[in-house]
Amino acid sequence: MLSEANFVTLHLPLNEKSEALVGKDEIALMKPSAYIINTSRAQVIDECALYEALEEERIAGAALDVYAKASPPKDLPFFKLDNVITTPWIACNTGENTGNMNLICVENVLRGLEDKSLCMQ
8 A cells, every 4th residue: 555655644543563653664665756644643653764765755745743752852853854744743633623622621520520430532
């Protein structure tokens, strides 16, 4: 699939199976015209391998909403590349999701007052 996709988007939790799921070998399979989008966890992609591929233009570009450090340094190498779009870990900030987070917060307060387990959905 990686060799045929125009866009590869990652939307998965970080665990032992997904850590470094996309590394040097996987990126090498991608077309030079392909883009990769990561809105899951930074550790799902080998950042060094991704940076090298982007810098050498072996893939067309990337969109990143997550980084190895939650607060990346201002001189993060990805920020200097013209073929990378970065956002400050806000992919979940949709109207629907914000409403859901608010609802869960209220449900947790009510559950806490009733001495019940917390809602984590």
